[in-house]
Amino acid sequence: MGLISSPSVDESHSHTHKLFLFTNYILLGTASSCIFLTLSLRLIPSVCGFLLILLHATTIAAAISGCTAASCGRNRWYFAHMVATVLTAIFQGSVSVLIFTNTANFLGGLKSYVREDDAALILKLCGGLCVAIFCLEWVVLVLAFFLKYYGYVEGGDGSGGVAMKRSGKVQCEENHKGWPLSIQV
Template identity: 85%
Template sequence: MGLIPSQSVENSHYYTHKIFLFSNYILLGAATSCIFLTLSLRLIPSICGFLLILLHTTTIAAAVSGCTAASCGRNRWYAAHMVATVLTAIFQGSVSVLIFTNTANFLGSLKSYVREEDAAVILKLGGGLCVVIFCLDWVVLVLAFFLKYYAYVEGGDRSVVAVKRSGKVQSDENPKDWPWPFQV
């Protein structure tokens, strides 16, 4: 789960792999910061506060599964990473829009014990981090797609037939077995 590339990482996409891991580490830090900002609002008794913390925890789980997928290269981890990242990106974007458009109503449903002015500032800081997480989630998704594509093209994916880079069509059929009009 570190920045040391595995043996499956080719030189052609070494930097893509590093940027992918670095983006996931930034996601881990941003989601952890959002959790601490949410906890600073003292939201534990409310259901909305619990769901907000659960969203950030899911974002952390998606980033960890992304680092694991990049390290081991199995299809199962890529699938889990893609699903979790898409869901967290959608919900992070929704929460950030909700925070910036209806701050007072959102604070009312959170039932915070902090003064309203201070809570609004803390909530907008969390909303800004949600926007950063939303953008980084989509960057990570694009990089994960490219890494999976590189693995497919280079034949690293054993579950499917790899595309040949030579461009030549290889056929196991004998042209003599074809019907008469197609024989040359």
């Protein structure tokens, strides 16, 4: 049995593409919400606050590069998206663990001007969004892998060559032209 072009495969590819874009849009929303929560703590003077905002901005950039990679299909956008998403996922997970395990110490390092009880609540909300971002980024990575796989199977690998034929017919006759007749099948 070979790979046969059917509407279900194309429909599955379309659903994966839509789910990938939708997940990236959710990532954009959650990362921008984290930025606004972080800014509500008035963290601009601290270095940790700036790095936290920079992490969320990098998450937004990774989601935008993911949308670009899905729309243009070039390998450099795909590579940039994968690297940025993996790095931000690791850092988002680390920050969320740090927020939930050492809220008071983390808040002290941020030098917030907000009352401690309110700041701890805002920081835990931001930590919850960091957990959501962490999970969404791994979903995005899996969907990006499937989109790249579908592109490879369909022959749109960006190198100009066709990766696999959809007809299911084995195309190996030109490879066996110099072989003796007893070996050729």
